[in-house]
Amino acid sequence: xxxxxxxxxxxxxxxxxxxxxxxxxxxxxxxxxxxxxxxxxxxxxxxxxxxxxxxxxxxxxxxxxxxxxxxxxxxxxxxxxxxxxxxxxxxxxxxxxxxxxxxxxxxxxxxxxxxxxxxxxxxxxxxxxxxxxxxxxxxxxxxxxxxxxxxxxxxxxxxxxxxxxxxxxxxxxxxxxxxxxxxxxxxxxxxxxxxxxxxxxxxxxxxxxxxxxxxxxxxxxxxxxxxxxxxxxxxxxxxxxxxxxxxxxxxxxxxxxxxxxxxxxxxxxxxxxxxxxxxxxxxxxxxxxxxxxxxxxxxxxxxxxxxxxxxxxxxxxxxxxxxxxxxxxxxxxxxxxxxxxxxxxxxxxxxxxxxxxxxxxxxxxxxxxxxxxxxxxxxxxxxxxxxxx
Amino acid sequence: xxxxxxxxxxxxxxxxxxxxxxxxxxxxxxxxxxxxxxxxxxxxxxxxxxxxxxxxxxxxxxxxxxxxxxxxxxxxxxxxxxxxxxxxxxxxxxxxxxxxxxxxxxxxxxxxxxxxxxxxxxxxxxxxxxxxxxxxxxxxxxxxxxxxxxxxxxxxxxxxxxxxxxxxxxxxxxxxxxxxxxxxxxxxxxxxxxxxxxxxxxxxxxxxxxxxxxxxxxxxxxxxxxxxxxxxxxxxxxxxxxxxxxxxxxxxxxxxxxxxxxxxxxxxxxxxxxxxxxxxxxxxxxxxxxxxxxxxxxxxxxxxxxxxxxxxxxxxxxxxxxxxxxxxxxxxxxxxxxxxxxxxxxxxxxxxxxxxxxxxxxxxxxxxxxxxxxxxxxxxxxxxxxxxxxxxxxxxxxxxxxxxxxxxxxxxxxxxxxxxxxxxxxxxxxxxxxxxxxxxxxxxxxxxxxxxxxxxxxxxxxxxxxxxxxxxxxxxxxxxxxxxxxxxxxxxxxxxxxxxxxxxxxxxxxxxxxxxxxx
Numbered sequence: 001x002x003x004x005x006x007x008x009x010x011x012x013x014x015x016x017x018x019x020x021x022x023x024x025x026x027x028x029x030x031x032x033x034x035x036x037x038x039x040x041x042x043x044x045x046x047x048x049x050x051x052x053x054x055x056x057x058x059x060x061x062x063x064x065x066x067x068x069x070x071x072x073x074x075x076x077x078x079x080x081x082x083x084x085x086x087x088x089x090x091x092x093x094x095x096x097x098x099x100x101x102x103x104x105x106x107x108x109x110x111x112x113x114x115x116x117x118x119x120x121x122x123x124x125x126x127x128x129x130x131x132x133x134x135x136x137x138x139x140x141x142x143x144x145x146x147x148x149x150x151x152x153x154x155x156x157x158x159x160x161x162x163x164x165x166x167x168x169x170x171x172x173x174x175x176x177x178x179x180x181x182x183x184x185x186x187x188x189x190x191x192x193x194x195x196x197x198x199x200x201x202x203x204x205x206x207x208x209x210x211x212x213x214x215x216x217x218x219x220x221x222x223x224x225x226x227x228x229x230x231x232x233x234x235x236x237x238x239x240x241x242x243x244x245x246x247x248x249x250x251x252x253x254x255x256x257x258x259x260x261x262x263x264x265x266x267x268x269x270x271x272x273x274x275x276x277x278x279x280x281x282x283x284x285x286x287x288x289x290x291x292x293x294x295x296x297x298x299x300x301x302x303x304x305x306x307x308x309x310x311x312x313x314x315x316x317x318x319x320x321x322x323x324x325x326x327x328x329x330x331x332x333x334x335x336x337x338x339x340x341x342x343x344x345x346x347x348x349x350x351x352x353x354x355x356x357x358x359x360x361x362x363x364x365x366x367x368x369x370x371x372x373x374x375x376x377x378x379x380x381x382x383x384x385x386x387x388x389x
Numbered sequence: 390x391x392x393x394x395x396x397x398x399x400x401x402x403x404x405x406x407x408x409x410x411x412x413x414x415x416x417x418x419x420x421x422x423x424x425x426x427x428x429x430x431x432x433x434x435x436x437x438x439x440x441x442x443x444x445x446x447x448x449x450x451x452x453x454x455x456x457x458x459x460x461x462x463x464x465x466x467x468x469x470x471x472x473x474x475x476x477x478x479x480x481x482x483x484x485x486x487x488x489x490x491x492x493x494x495x496x497x498x499x500x501x502x503x504x505x506x507x508x509x510x511x512x513x514x515x516x517x518x519x520x521x522x523x524x525x526x527x528x529x530x531x532x533x534x535x536x537x538x539x540x541x542x543x544x545x546x547x548x549x550x551x552x553x554x555x556x557x558x559x560x561x562x563x564x565x566x567x568x569x570x571x572x573x574x575x576x577x578x579x580x581x582x583x584x585x586x587x588x589x590x591x592x593x594x595x596x597x598x599x600x601x602x603x604x605x606x607x608x609x610x611x612x613x614x615x616x617x618x619x620x621x622x623x624x625x626x627x628x629x630x631x632x633x634x635x636x637x638x639x640x641x642x643x644x645x646x647x648x649x650x651x652x653x654x655x656x657x658x659x660x661x662x663x664x665x666x667x668x669x670x671x672x673x674x675x676x677x678x679x680x681x682x683x684x685x686x687x688x689x690x691x692x693x694x695x696x697x698x699x700x701x702x703x704x705x706x707x708x709x710x711x712x713x714x715x716x717x718x719x720x721x722x723x724x725x726x727x728x729x730x731x732x733x734x735x736x737x738x739x740x741x742x743x744x745x746x747x748x749x750x751x752x753x754x755x756x757x758x759x760x761x762x763x764x765x766x767x768x769x770x771x772x773x774x775x776x777x778x779x780x781x782x783x784x785x786x787x788x789x790x791x792x793x794x795x796x797x798x799x800x801x802x803x804x805x806x807x808x809x810x811x812x813x814x815x816x817x818x819x820x821x822x823x824x825x826x827x828x829x830x831x832x833x834x835x836x837x838x839x840x841x842x843x844x845x846x847x848x849x850x851x852x853x854x855x856x857x858x859x860x861x862x863x864x865x866x867x868x869x870x871x872x873x874x875x876x877x878x879x880x881x882x883x884x885x886x887x888x889x890x891x892x893x894x895x896x897x898x899x900x901x902x903x904x905x906x907x908x
Contacts, residue, residue, distance in 0.1 A: 034829040034841055037761060052758045052828075059748040066744065070719045074737070077658075078727045085659040085726040094720075095667050095713070102712045106705045109755060114698060116757040121694050161837060164445040166452070174444030181443060183839050201691075206531040207624060209689060209764060213830040218760045220690045222625060223530060224618020227691035244689075244764040244832045246524045248531055249451045252835030317451045318518035318536050345609075347534050 038213045041239065041260070042231050045216030047116050055109055062105075123230045126198035130189065134201075134208030134221035134243065135354065136347055137250035137307060141189045148273045151354065152187045153303055154253050158311055161253075168314060183240040186303075188257035192266035193233045201227040205349055206248060212241035212258055220245055233260040248347055249317075250307050284357040284381040290365065293378060297366025300359045305367075308347060313371035319347070323371040332368075332377050336387060339364055352388060357381035398898075406501070409493035410898065411478045412795075417500050418475025419788070423864070425467030425507060430857045432460035437819075437853040439836055440846045453836035454522035455514060455538075461525035462542065465642065466549045467507055469776065472784045473645040474499075474556045477584050479795060480787075481560060483889035483896060484578045486569025486905045491562035499555035506548035513541035524834060526635070529616035529627050533609055540609070543602050550595040550602075557588035557595075564588075569888065571907035575669070578887055579662065582669055583648030586676045590637045590644070593680070598634035601627060625690050632683035640679045642776055643743070644672060646783025647714060650736045652887075653790050654718050657733035658725030659884040663717045671710035671717075678707050688759045697756050704754035711747055715740065730882070731805030735786030738813050742778025746771055749824065764834075767827025773820045785809075785863070792867070793881045797895035798874035804866045811859035818852030 036053075040046045077083045131142040138153035160181060162174030178184060191197055201210055203221035211218035219227045233239075241256040261269065288296075302311070309315055313322030322328055327335050339360060342350035351360060361379040368375035399407060408414060435456045439447040448456070478496065482489055490496045514520035518536025521527065532539060564585045568577070577585075605627070607613040614620020616627045655662045662668060684692060684700040692700075718740050727733070749771040753759050762768060785808075793799050822845035827833075831842045838846065877894040888907070892900050 034845075035825045036828050038830055048758055048761055051755070052752070052761065055752050055755060055758065059752060063744065063748060066715065066719065067741065070722065070737075070740075073719065073722045073725070074727065074729075077723065077725050078729075079659070080728070083724070083726050086724040087660060088724070089661050089663050089721075090666070091664075095664055098716045099709055099713060102709050106708060109751075110702060110705060113701065113755045113757055117697060117701075118694070120757060120760070121697075160444065162444045162446065164439070164448050166447060167445075167449050171446070173446070177443060177840060179840070181840050182837060206534070207528055211764075211832070213761065216761065218689050218763060222618075222690065224624070225691070241830070242832050242835070246454070246528070246531065246764075246834040248522070248534065249449075249454065251454070252450060252832075252837050316449060345533065 040216055041214050041233055041235050041237065042216055043234070044116070044120055044231070045214060047119070048216045051112060051116055054112070058105065058109065120229070123198045123228045125196065126230055127195040128192065129198045129200065130191070131200040131202070132189075132210050132221060134203035134205075134210070134247065134254075136205050136248050136349065137243070137254040139189075139210070139254065139256060140204075140354070141187075143270070146270045146273075148270060148277070150187050150273070152185045152189065152257070154182065154255055155184045155186050156182050156253075158306075168316070180240065182253065183242070183255045183257070185255055185257045188238065188259040190259045190261060190266060190269050191231075191233060192263040193236055193260050195263065196230055196232045198228060198230045201229065204353070205347070207245050208243045208247045208254070209245035210241070210256060211244040212239050212256055214239045215241075215258065218244055233258075236260050236262060253307070280356055280358070284385065287380055287382075288358070288361070290369075290378045293362045293365040294369060296358065297362035297364070298370070300355065300363040301366055301370075304351065304355065304359075305363065313367075322367055323373070325367075325371075325373070328367045328371070328373045329375050332364075332375070332379070335364055335368065335375075336360075336379070336384070340384075340387060357384040357388075360384045407497070409489070409497050411482050411490045411493070411496065412896070412898065414490075414496050414500050415475045415477075415479030416795075418471045418478055418503075421500075421503055421507075422468050422472035422475060422784075423867075425463050425471070426860070428511070429460050429463035429468055430860065432456045432463065433853060434857055436460065437850040440838070441850045442847070443838055443840055443843060445837055448836070450836045451519060451522055454524070454834070455520040457834055458521045458524050458527075459510065459514060459542075462510060462521075462546075463507075465525065465638070465776075466546070467503075467510070469642045469780045469784070470549075470553060471503060473584075473587075473642075473780075474553075474560075476580075476645065476649070476784070476787050476791075477556075477560055480791065480889065481563055481581055481584060482567070483892060483900055484581050484887055485564065485567060485572055486888045486901050486907065487563060487567035488899060488901050488904075490559050491567055492559045495555055496559055499552045499559065502548050502552040502555075506545045506552065509541050509545040509548065513538035513545070516541060526631060527605065527627075528631075529605060529608065529624055532605060533616070540606070543606050546602050547599060550599050553591050554595050557591040560584055560588040561592070569901070569904045569907050575666070576907060578648075579651035579665070579668060580645070580648035583644045583651070583672055586672050587641050587644045590641050590676055590679065594634045594637040594641065597630060598638075601630040601634065604630075625687070628687050628690060629684065632686045633680070635686065636683040637676075637679045639772075639775070640675055642780045643783075644676070646739060646743075646779045646786075647672065649783045649787040649790070650718060650739055653732050653736040653786055654721050654740075656790075656882050656884040656886070657730060657736075658722045658727050660721055660725045661886075663720035663723075664713075667713055668717055671713040674710040675707060675714075678703065678710070682707065685754055685756075685759070688756050689763050701754060701756045705751065707754075708747070708751050715744055715747075728883075730789075731800070731802060731809055732786050732790035734806065734809045735782050735789060738809065739779050739782030739786060742774050742782060742813075742816070746774030746778050749774065762827060764832055765827035766823040766831045766833055769833050770820050770823035770827060773816075773823075777816060777820070785812075788867070790882075791889075792870055793877035794889060794892075794894050794896065796871050796874075797877055797893075798870050798872075799877050800866055800870040800874065804862055808859055808862045808866065811862065812856055815852050815854075815856030815859055819849050819856055820852070822848045 037049050133140040140151050142149040159175045160177045163169045163172040165171040201219045201221045203223045208221040215231045217229050219229045239258045243254045308319035315321030340352035342348045358381045361381045361384050364379045516538040520538035521542040523532035604615040614622040616622050616624050682704045685704040826845045880890050
């Protein structure tokens with residue numbers, strides 16, 4: 001009766017009322033309303049949810065008892081009801097009691113927490129290792145034992161994000177959004193289910209944090225240092241997360257997608273990735289036409305450069321524009337140098353480590369001939385290869 | 390000679406520029422804090438307006454990051470800290486029976502550093518490349534990427550830190566040397582006690598921040614590599630040093646508010662504070678513990694297990710003295726004869742919201758589950774419950790409590806109650822849903838979000854506009870109270886007890902020129 005009434009209220013109100021009542025009744029039902037953790041799919045994830053629910057319930061009970069006293073007092077001990085102040089103070093017994101009881105409660109919380117923490121820390125006996133590297137603003141996943149490595153970046157089209165009122169381009173409202181808006185990527189991390197996966201987490205430029213709520217893992221990715229964590233996924237599926245540590249302008253636009261598949265499908269996927277890598281390196285050996293380079297360069301620009309330098313080369317804030325750029329219109333060697341080696345002290349990264357010879361050749365060609373720039377040069381993959389040390 | 394000097398009352402601008410009077414300087418601090426609160430509040434509205442719906446509508450992500458960064462810096466260093474120093478300036482001499490602060494000229498200087506520091510901080514936003522965008526925590530290497538706006542911020546933090554250290558030295562010197570005869574330490578009002586402990590925290594913590602900021606400046610401009618792994622440094626070093634300052638800073642913001650609650654609740658319950666001694670010891674324990682828990686802000690950086698466990702246990706321990714304080718306030722109310730004038734509403738509201746923030750803080754202390762909460766909106770909800778819920782509520786409580794004494798006029802009680810309830814409701818609508826957003830997986834410091842987070846963000850935005858709007862009521866009320874209103878008695882409130890209430894309302898420009906005797 002009550003529930004049907006509540007469900008007919010406007011969405012926000014009914015969700016809040018249902019959510020609050022659920023908080024006190026059925027912890028397992030939270031997930032559906034987006035009020036508690038997302039559904040865990042690892043044993044650690046389940047333990048974290050249980051631990052969280054236990055602590056939350058203890059806190060709610062303490063809150064209700066303590067404020068039960070306060071609100072009773074506010075109701076009963078008011079001057080307007082003629083209550084006279086009882087002048088009592090200091091009571092050692094009471095003060096010892098309310099020091100000891102919280103302490104005991106804390107110990108009861110600390111014990112299971114310590115056990116879970118120790119389990120989370122044990123990365124030994126893993127079946128697979130994946131190295132995660134944070135970049136501004138995408139992730140790189142390397143499988144050292146399988147000899148696979150690739151970047152994973154956002155695929156939500158910029159038209160869906162839109163352009164804000166206070167920007168150079170002026171207000172363009174975002175188009176209708178995909179269901180997985182901002183949580184979709186080109187190349188998800190693929191993991192086999194039922195296997196213990198050890199993650200090595202690091203970063204290339206600034207600190208990021210790799211977080212997939214349903215796996216129950218989060219670790220900072222710190223340049224120059226390698227952190228470890230592990231997971232074992234129980235069921236196949238797509239699990240989504242985001243960078244959790246502020247990492248600059250597009251911090252909100254570097255999602256994580258994990259595709260958990262059966263071990264057989266994982267083996268097939270590994271073979272496919274290897275074929276793809278072979279085809280890519282074959283492309284680096286031949287000579288490309290200017291049109292081919294321009295076409296490929298446009299794609300590379302969109303995925304690697306547009307975030308800072310603007311989709312149309314217009315730049316933004318501290319990030320220089322492409323149109324009329326002194327570098328894109330200046331000597332080729334300088335242009336190659338800044339693209340391949342980055343610029344220290346700025347967000348301009350060393351793309352030599354991120355892009356293939358073909359990609360770099362294409363994007364430099366595109367920058368020198370697109371956006372109204374008229375340098376006219378064409379760069380071949382072999383030239384890039386020669387510049388690599 | 391002395392009388393001739395004292396008789397000299399410059400008027401107009403030079404009165405405020407050259408003043409060494411604790412009451413004038415207290416007023417300057419409070420006015421400055423209010424202006425900064427407006428500036429920081431408007432920035433929060435930029436943030437909330439952008440987060441009204443998914444997609445970018447108002448500002449680009451780079452500017453959004455500048456807003457989150459500068460909002461926090463302005464609110465912490467420009468609003469909350471100077472606000473409480475203003476209260477200390479007005480109240481401490483009157484509460485301990487001293488004629489003024491111990492070091493009046495330094496007092497003038499510690500205030501007048503602030504406007505310049507604030508201008509530097511705000512000007513950063515207008516520099517090429519914009520202001521600081523690495524969050525108020527300024528984590529390198531990201532903060533090393535910022536433009537000249539970041540340097541403005543770093544220098545501004547140096548100035549703000551200097552001002553705080555000078556102010557604290559003054560407060561300690563005043564409290565230790567200038568108490569009226571008979572006022573032993575254990576007879577001091579709780580507000581004075583909490584400020585004494587806070588001042589020690591400031592003196593211990595602010596130089597650490599200054600050290601970290603200096604290292605960042607040399608990393609940015611003089612080729613050092615303290616925080617750059619490529620040069621042999623460690624980005625996590627910054628986090629350790631920053632939070633060694635940052636955690637005590639939390640208590641710097643909240644302890645004086647505890648002092649305010651401990652003055653107001655006994656007044657309106659018409660009872661003495663339940664456990665004065667245990668309140669003093671609890672405050673001191675919290676202050677001590679605040680120096681050994683810093684790394685609970687950094688559970689995900691990859692610390693050794695021993696570190697994770699130590700910081701978890703130490704942090705959980707803070708719940709014990711904090712609990713003692715809450716239980717004491719409630720026992721003070723218990724079987725009292727309570728009335729609910731505006732200061733009492735703010736104090737009870739503050740205890741209520743602070744306790745919610747304290748309990749979510751206990752959840753955050755627990756390392757394994759913190760891996761899920763860390764850097765989400767759950768944290769944003771938590772620290773707004775403690776900093777807004779305790780410090781800001783404490784500031785308002787104090788202003789309503791003492792403004793009749795300061796101005797000699799009662800404020801408008803109806804307006805005061807409206808201000809409280811609108812703020813309380815607006816605050817709850819803003820920040821309560823953020824707990825759910827965090828648990829459901831929304832990271833903090835993002836300008837745009839996945840679709841499932843839309844509804845609660847809309848609640849939050851509505852609440853934020855309501856909260857800020859309510860502050861205009863306060864502005865109107867405060868101005869009206871300064872200009873006139875019904876005459877306040879010396880005692881002001883029925884249940885007051887303490888030296889400041891023995892003075893006239895408003896107090897003479899120079900009060901307690903002859904020290905009172907405390908029994």
